[in-house]
Amino acid sequence: MAESLLSGIAEGVLVKIASLVLQEAVAIYGVENQISELRETLTAINAVLLDAEEQQAKNHRLQVWLDRLRDVLYDAEDVLDEFGCEALRKQVISRHGGVKEKVCRFFSLSNPLIVRAKLSDKIKEIRGRLSRISTEKDQFDLTMRNADNDVAQTRSQEMTYSFVNKSDVIGRDIDKQKIIDMLLQSANDKNLSVIPIVGIGGLGKTALAKLIYNDDSVKEQFELRMWVLVPQDFDLKKTIEEIIKVAIGQSLSNLNIQQLQTHLLGIIKDKKYLLVLDDVWSNDRNRWQELRDLLSNGASESKVIVTTRSLEVASMMGTFPAHNLEGLSLKDSMALFIKWAFNEKEKQSRPNLLEIGNDIVKKSGGVPLLVKTLGSLLYSKHDDRHWTRVRDSETWKLVETKKDILPVLKLSYDHLPFHLKRCFATFSLLPREAKHYSTFIVQIWIALGFISSTRETLELGDVGEEYIKELWKRSLIQEVKEREGYLTFQVHDLVHYLAASVAQHDCFIFSIDTTEILEGVRHISLYRTPLEGISNFNGVLPFLRKPTSKKLRAIIQVKHHVEVITREFARTCTFKCNSLRYLSLAYGTFEELPSSICNLRQLRSLDLRENKRLKKLPNTICELQSLLSLHLGGCSELGNLPKNMKRLSSLTFLVVTTKQSSLQESGIQFLENLHWLAIEDCQNLRVLFEGTCRLTRLRKVDIIQCEQCPNLLSMPHGIQSLTALKELYIKHCGELSKRCEPQIGEDWHKIAHIPRIKLDSRNVQWKDD
Numbered sequence: 001m002a003e004s005l006l007s008g009i010a011e012g013v014l015v016k017i018a019s020l021v022l023q024e025a026v027a028i029y030g031v032e033n034q035i036s037e038l039r040e041t042l043t044a045i046n047a048v049l050l051d052a053e054e055q056q057a058k059n060h061r062l063q064v065w066l067d068r069l070r071d072v073l074y075d076a077e078d079v080l081d082e083f084g085c086e087a088l089r090k091q092v093i094s095r096h097g098g099v100k101e102k103v104c105r106f107f108s109l110s111n112p113l114i115v116r117a118k119l120s121d122k123i124k125e126i127r128g129r130l131s132r133i134s135t136e137k138d139q140f141d142l143t144m145r146n147a148d149n150d151v152a153q154t155r156s157q158e159m160t161y162s163f164v165n166k167s168d169v170i171g172r173d174i175d176k177q178k179i180i181d182m183l184l185q186s187a188n189d190k191n192l193s194v195i196p197i198v199g200i201g202g203l204g205k206t207a208l209a210k211l212i213y214n215d216d217s218v219k220e221q222f223e224l225r226m227w228v229l230v231p232q233d234f235d236l237k238k239t240i241e242e243i244i245k246v247a248i249g250q251s252l253s254n255l256n257i258q259q260l261q262t263h264l265l266g267i268i269k270d271k272k273y274l275l276v277l278d279d280v281w282s283n284d285r286n287r288w289q290e291l292r293d294l295l296s297n298g299a300s301e302s303k304v305i306v307t308t309r310s311l312e313v314a315s316m317m318g319t320f321p322a323h324n325l326e327g328l329s330l331k332d333s334m335a336l337f338i339k340w341a342f343n344e345k346e347k348q349s350r351p352n353l354l355e356i357g358n359d360i361v362k363k364s365g366g367v368p369l370l371v372k373t374l375g376s377l378l379y380s381k382h383d384d385r386h387w388t389r390v391r392d393s394e395t396w397k398l399v400e401t402k403k404d405i406l407p408v409l410k411l412s413y414d415h416l417p418f419h420l421k422r423c424f425a426t427f428s429l430l431p432r433e434a435k436h437y438s439t440f441i442v443q444i445w446i447a448l449g450f451i452s453s454t455r456e457t458l459e460l461g462d463v464g465e466e467y468i469k470e471l472w473k474r475s476l477i478q479e480v481k482e483r484e485g486y487l488t489f490q491v492h493d494l495v496h497y498l499a500a501s502v503a504q505h506d507c508f509i510f511s512i513d514t515t516e517i518l519e520g521v522r523h524i525s526l527y528r529t530p531l532e533g534i535s536n537f538n539g540v541l542p543f544l545r546k547p548t549s550k551k552l553r554a555i556i557q558v559k560h561h562v563e564v565i566t567r568e569f570a571r572t573c574t575f576k577c578n579s580l581r582y583l584s585l586a587y588g589t590f591e592e593l594p595s596s597i598c599n600l601r602q603l604r605s606l607d608l609r610e611n612k613r614l615k616k617l618p619n620t621i622c623e624l625q626s627l628l629s630l631h632l633g634g635c636s637e638l639g640n641l642p643k644n645m646k647r648l649s650s651l652t653f654l655v656v657t658t659k660q661s662s663l664q665e666s667g668i669q670f671l672e673n674l675h676w677l678a679i680e681d682c683q684n685l686r687v688l689f690e691g692t693c694r695l696t697r698l699r700k701v702d703i704i705q706c707e708q709c710p711n712l713l714s715m716p717h718g719i720q721s722l723t724a725l726k727e728l729y730i731k732h733c734g735e736l737s738k739r740c741e742p743q744i745g746e747d748w749h750k751i752a753h754i755p756r757i758k759l760d761s762r763n764v765q766w767k768d769d
Contacts, residue, residue, distance in 0.1 A: 005421060005422065005425055005502055005503055005505075005506055006049055006052075006053060006066055006069060006070055006073070007046070007049040007050055007053060007418060007421070008416075008418040008419075008421030008422045008425075009070065009073045009074070009077075009422065010042060010045065010046045010049055010069075010073055010418075011046065011418030011419075012077070012418060012419070012422060012449070012450070013042060013073055013076055013077055013080070014039065014042060014043065014046065015418075015419075015452065016077065016080050016081075016449070017035060017038070017039045017042075017080065018039075019452070021084060022035075022080060022083060022084060024087065025083040025084050025086070025087035026083055028086075028087055028090070029083065029086070029115065029116040029119055029120070030116065031116070031119065031120050031123055034120065034123045034124065034127065035123065037127060038076065038123065038126065038127050038130065041127065041130045041131055041134050042073075042076075042130060044134055045069065045130070045133065045134050045137060047144045047145075048137060048142035048143065048144055048145070050145045050414075051142045051143045051144075051145050052065075052066060052137075052140065052142050053066070055140070055142070059140070061140075062140055065133065065136060065137070065140070067505075067520070068129075068133060069133050070505065070520065071520065072126060072129045072130050072133060074522065074551070075126055075129075076126050076130070077449075078579055078602070079119065079122045079123060079126060081449070081602050081626075082119060082122070082601075082602070083119060084626070085601050085602055085625065085626055086115050086119070088625040088626060088649065088650065089601075089623075089625050091625075091649070092625050092647050092649050168207070168339075168372075169204065169207050169208070169211055170328070170332050170335050170336045170339070170368075171328045171329060171331075171332030171333075171335070171336070172204065172207075172208050172211065175208055175323065175325060176208060176211050176212055176215070178323065179195060179197070179208075179212050179305070179323055180212055180215060180217060180218060182195050182303075182320055183195070183212070183218060183221065183274070183303050183305075184217070184218075184221060186301065191296070191319060192292055192295055192296045192298075192302065192304060192319070193302070193303045193304065193319050193320065194292075194303075194304045194305075194306060194317050194318050194319045194320065195303065195304070195305050195306070195318065195319075195320045195323065196305075196306045196307075196308060196313070196314035196317060196318040196320070196322040196323065197209060197305065197306065197307045197308070197322075197323050197325055198308055198309070198310070198311055198314045198322045198323065198324050198325065199309065199324065199325030199326070200309060200367070201309060201369075201405075201492075201493060201494045202367045202368065202369030202370055202405060202492070202494050203325050203326075203327065203367060203368065203369075204325070204368045204369070205279075205307040205308075205325055206278055206279065206307055207368070208325065209276050209278065209305055209307050210227075212305070213225065213227060213274070213276055213305075218274065221272070221274075221301075222272055222273055222274040222302075222303075223271050223272045223273060223299075224247060224267075224268070224271050224272070224273035224274070225273065225274045225275075226243055226246045226247050226273065226274070226275045226276070227246060227275075227276045227278065228242045228243050228246060228275070228276065228277055228278065229242070229278045229279060229434075230277050230278060230279060230280045230281075230282075232281050232282070232432060233281075233282055234280065234281070234282035234284050234287045234288070236257065236287050236290060236291060237257045237260065239277075239291060240257070240260045240261065240264055240291070240294070241253055241260060243264060243275065244260065244263055244264055244267065247267050247268075248267065261294055264294055265294065265297050268295065268297055268298040268302070269297055269298070270298070270299055271298050271299055271302070272298065272299040272301045272302055273298050273299070273302045273303075274302070274303050274304075274305070275295065275302075275303075275304045275305070276304075276305045276306075276307070277304060277305070277306045277307070277317075278307050279307055279308070279493070280306050280307070280308045280310075280313050280317070281308070281309070281310065281313070282313070283310065283312050283313050283316055285316055288316060288317055292317075304317075306318065326366070327365050327366020327367055328366040328367075328368060328371070329366065330361065330362065330366070332366075333361045333364060333366050333368075333371050334357070334358060334361050336368060336371050336372060336375070337357055337360070337361050337364075337371050337372075337374065337375045338354075338357070338375070339375065340371075340372050340375025340376050340379065340475070341353075341357060341374075341375035341376075341378045341379055342379070343380070350382070352384060353378075353382070353384070353387055356384065356387040356388060356391055357378070357387065359391050360374060360387070360390060360391050363391075363396050364408075365405075367405060369405075369409075369475075369492060369494065370405050370408055370409065372475045373409055373412050373474075373475045373476070374390065374408070374411070374412070375475075376412065376473065376474045376475040377390065377411060377412045377415055377474070378390065390411060393408075393411065395407035395408050395410070395411065396408065405494070406494065406497060406498055406501065409494060409495065409498050410498060410501075410502070412474055412475070412476060413476075413498060413502055416474070419450060419451070419452070419467070420467060420470060420471060421502075422448070422450045423445050423450050423451075423467055423471070424471060424476060424499055424502075425499055425502055425503035425506060425507060426441065426444060426445065426448075426450075426499075426503075426507065426523070427477075427491050427495070427496060427499040428496065428499040428500040428502075428503045428507045428509070429444075429507050429508075429509060429523060429524075429525040429554075429556055429558065430491065430496075430525070430558060431509075431527055431558050431559070432491070432493050432496050434490075434558075435479075435488050435489075435490055436488065436489055436490065436491070437486055437487075437488055438464065438465050438468050438486045438487035438488070438489070439461075439485075439486045441464075441468075442460075442461055442464030442465065442467075442468070443582075443605055443629055443653070444554065444556065444582055444605070445464050445467070446460050446461070446464065446604065446605070446628060446629070447554070447581045447582035447604040447605035447628065447629065448523075448553060448554060448581050448582060448604075449581065449604075451463050451464050451467065459652075459675055459699070460652075461675075465486075465487055468480065468487055468489060469487075472489065476491075476495055477489045477490065477491055477492075477495070478490055478491075478492055485700075485727070504518070505518055505520045505521065506520070506521065506522050506523060507521065507522075507523045507524075507525075508521045508523070508524050508525075509524075509525050509527050509558075510524050510525065510526050510527065510541065510543060511526075511527045517543050517546075519546075519548045520548070520551075521543075521548075521552075522551060522552060522553045522554070522579075523552070523553055523554040523556070524543060524552060524554065524555055524556070525554075525555075525556040525557070525558050526541075526555070526556070526557045526558070526559070526564065526584075527558050527559050540566075540568050540569055540572050541564065541569065544569070544572045544573065544576065544577070549572075549576050549577055550576055550577060550578055550579060551579055552577045552579060552580060553579055553580060553581050553582070554580065554581060554582040554583075555573060555577070555580065555582070555583050555584060556582060556584055557584040557586055557587075557607075563589065565585050565586070565587055565588035565589060565590075565611075566588070566589055566590060567588075567589070567590035567591075567592075567594070569585075569588075570585050570588065570590055570593065570594055571594045571596065573585070573600075574594050574596040574597045574599055574600060575594075575596050575599065577600070578599055578600060578601070578602075579602060580600050580602070580603055581602055581603060581604045581605070582603075582604065582605045583600065583603060583605070583606055583607070584607040585606070585607065585608050585611070586607045586608065586609045586610055586611070586631070587609070587610045587611065588608065588611040588613070588614065589611075589613055590611070590613060590614065591613050591614060591615045591616070591637075592614070592615060592616045592617075592618070593608065593614065593616070593617050593618055593621065594618070595618040595619075595620045596620075597618060597620055597621050597624070598618075598620035598621070598623040598624065600624065601623075601624070601625075601626065602626055603624055603626060603627055604626055604627060604628045604629065604650075605627075605628060605629040606621075606624070606627060606629070606630050606631070607629075607631045608630075608631060608632055608635060609631045609632065609633045609634050609635070609655070610633070610634035610635070611634070611635050612634070612635070612636055612637060613637060614635045614637060614638050615637050615638060615639055616638070616639060617632075617638070617641060617642055618642070619642045619643075619644065621642060621648075622642050622644040622645060622647040622648060623647070624648060625647070625648070625649060625650060626650055627648050627650060627651055628650055628651060628652050628653065629651075629652065629653040629654075630648070630651060630653070630654050630655070631653075631655045632654075632655055632656050632657055632658070633655040633656070633657050633678065633680045633681075634657055634680065634681070635657045635658075636657060636681060637659070638657060638658050638659060639658070639659050639660065640658070640659075640660045640665065640666070641656070641658055641660065641663075641665075641666035641668075642666065643665065643666060643667060644667065645666040645667045645668055645670075645671070646667035646668075646670035646671065648671065649671075649672070649673065650673060651671050651673060651674055652673055652674060652675045652676065652697075653674075653675065653676045654668070654671070654674060654676070654677050654678070655678040655680060656668075656677075656678070656679055656680065656682065657680045657681045657682060658682055658685075659682075659683070659684050660682075660684065660685075661684050661685060661686045661687070661711070662685070662686060662687040662688075662689070663679070663685070663687070663688055663689045664687055664688075664689040664690060668689060669689040669690070669694055669695060670694050671694075671695065672694055672695070672696060672697065673697055674695055674697065674698050675697055675698065675699045675700065676698075676699060676700045676701075676702075677695075677698060677700070677701050677702070678701075678702040678703075678704065679701075679702065679703045679704070679706070680702075680704045680705055680706075681704070681705040681706065682706055682712075683706070684711075685706060685711070685712045686711040686712060687712075687716075688703075688712075688715070688716050689716060690716050690717070690718055695722055696722070696723075696724060697724055698722055698724060698725055699724055699725060699726050699727065700725070700726065700727040700728075700729075701725065701727070701728050701729070702729045702730075702731075703729070703730045703731070703733055703736065704729070704730075704731045704732065704733075705731065705732050705733075706732070706733045706734075706736070712733070712735070712736055713735055713736070713739070714736070714739055714746070714747055715736070715739070715740065715747045715750045715751060716750075717750065719750050719751060720749075720750050720751075720753065723753070725753075725754050726754065726755050726756060727754070727755075727756045727757075727758075728740075728751055728754045728756070728757045728758070729757075729758045730758070730759050730760070731758075731759075731760050732760065737759050737760060740757070740759060741759070741764070742757075742764050742765065752765075755767040755768070
């Protein structure tokens with residue numbers, strides 16, 4: 001499937017040009033006319049981009065044109081961000097710089113006149129490239145089209161807390177009862193009973209299994225129930241870890257496989273259990289036999305349900321005949337479609353749309369994921385033309401000839417608003433078989449500039465969670481659950497493939513299986529990269545040796561790799577990858593962050609968590625005026641923080657573990673834009689800080705794992721003046737927790753104004769804003 005992310009990138013550049021922040025920055029350097037001309041040229045190109053993306057599969061020359069445009073757009077975004085960086089730098093020096101620094105700046109390359117000339121030249125070069133591309137577009141006979149992507153017109157649903165919403169599963173009653181009957185059968189022998197559910201992707205195998213898993217009659221029959229999403233390679237150690245984690249609610253990943261096997265035997269010994277092994281791909285018979293032998297130690301009435309797309313897997317694992325899941329009937333498909341395409345009042349008043357909808361549902365093959373996604377796409381669209389466009393789309397031919405439903409799912413992506421397109425594409429950086437956390441993915445979106453807000457009262461993190469809910473309402477993510485302060489969600493594997501296809505030139509997962517990376521890739525996630533799987537490592541991953549690494553915008557870790565994040569890795573990133581917005585050096589093995597970190601002037605998120613050797617941060621880190629998020633949690637050997645932390649004027653999120661006795665020494669109390677401050681495991685801490693009145697935007701404070709800190713005896717007096725503070729969480733902090741007890745604690749009067757207060761596991765005050 002050809003790339004189709006460009007329209008989202010182009011719109012993002014246009015929005016950036018129109019932003020008040022950039023207009024103010026551009027005005028400082030007097031290049032308003034050049035930026036205006038750039039906007040006009042890009043607007044003309046953007047008008048035909050949707051048509052170009054649709055036609056590129058049939059025209060190689062058009063693909064090359066789009067590739068060139070993509071490079072120019074990214075370069076334009078880099079230059080526009082440089083304006084913002086320079087404006088911030090100037091502001092910080094003006095506020096916090098001494099006379100010497102201001103004089104040095106005048107005689108350096110940071111002199112405003114030199115900066116203006118440099119940026120003006122860059123804009124001129126980009127305008128020239130863009131003008132040539134704009135002229136060439138006429139040879140392709142492209143049609144102007146407007147994106148149909150009204151965000152407001154999506155269904156309003158309550159968040160789901162249960163494993164599966166029964167009302168969302170239609171037409172599976174007979175399938176459900178057949179499998180429950182198998183589960184409740186008495187075992188004729190002592191062999192482990194395994195029931196496979198087989199069907200193509202999107203048919204609802206997992207949803208059916210969850211209906212069965214949560215059925216009351218099933219709950220009554222089994223002493224222990226466990227649900228595990230199986231790794232795609234059927235890694236035995238990871239699978240056993242997950243089974244144990246579900247069974248006892250505790251992760252034992254530090255144990256070796258022999259210890260894990262012994263632990264699992266103890267858990268299931270003589271117990272009647274139900275285990276669901278969801279989404280099994282591997283047909284590795286040896287691994288299955290080893291796991292089956294372990295699982296056979298439960299009571300003889302124990303059962304295993306397996307969901308898979310493969311008849312071969314079902315044959316290998318099953319002791320019951322495979323239950324082949326078929327597509328929904330037309331009647332049930334139509335009922336599901338109506339549920340997602342109409343609100344209650346619209347069903348009866350739109351007979352013309354129902355007729356077109358019936359034609360669409362007939363083409364869907366009874367695949368619930370497809371039916372639901374198309375219903376979400378057409379929700380509240382009352383114009384016949386929207387519906388006929390979907391019904392008559394050329395993509396249905398691929399479903400008929402290749403049995404491929406991805407092109408039809410892509411219709412939902414095509415109708416996303418531009419800001420959600422770029423966010424959706426980042427799902428391709430996440431592992432397929434995982435639960436994902438909103439705090440992680442939203443930090444990435446913020447760092448990459450995918451989130452903006454025109455409402456002063458709404459923080460970017462809150463906007464990011466709205467984006468997640470919006471994608472859920474469009475049926476592009478699932479299993480969305482609200483937790484305390486964050487969301488969790490999952491991405492269906494077909495939707496994951498869709499994200500990978502639309503972002504194939506932008507996003508890449510680097511793993512042990514990686515052989516080659518496309519030159520234009522801007523975002524890389526590290527996943528399963530053990531040293532023994534990397535040839536010619538020498539402290540640096542292969543992609544960092546390429547000249548194109550200078551264009552990277554994000555290096556993300558989705559699984560932590562202690563041995564890979566070396567000092568040489570960090571040094572290479574900070575010297576070569578000057579376009580980085582997001583950098584994860586978590587779980588590193590270096591003692592000092594390279595001073596060259598200051599080269600990453602556009603860096604917005606730096607993750608250094610859990611580096612047990614890190615002792616020092618260079619003073620140059622304080623030159624990162626664009627930095628929004630800094631994570632130092634778990635850096636147990638880290639000494640004093642740099643004294644000029646106050647120069648990190650954009651910082652909104654800070655997690656700190658340090659050996660120093662007072663945070664005040666680092667100037668943290670001057671971080672006026674700070675929204676969330678977390679203090680973890682600071683064993684020498686005596687004073688948080690005073691002068692907290694400067695932290696006027698602080699919304700959340702976490703003080704965690706300071707139980708060995710006998711000198712931290714009280715909350716600062718100034719915390720009473722922080723009226724924006726909405727949440728305080730104190731965990732394992734001994735004396736401090738006692739002083740904050742409601743009504744009786746000596747510090748209660750300082751914090752009583754905070755709406756939500758949690759001490760250890762207790763919500764001692766939990767009020768709405």
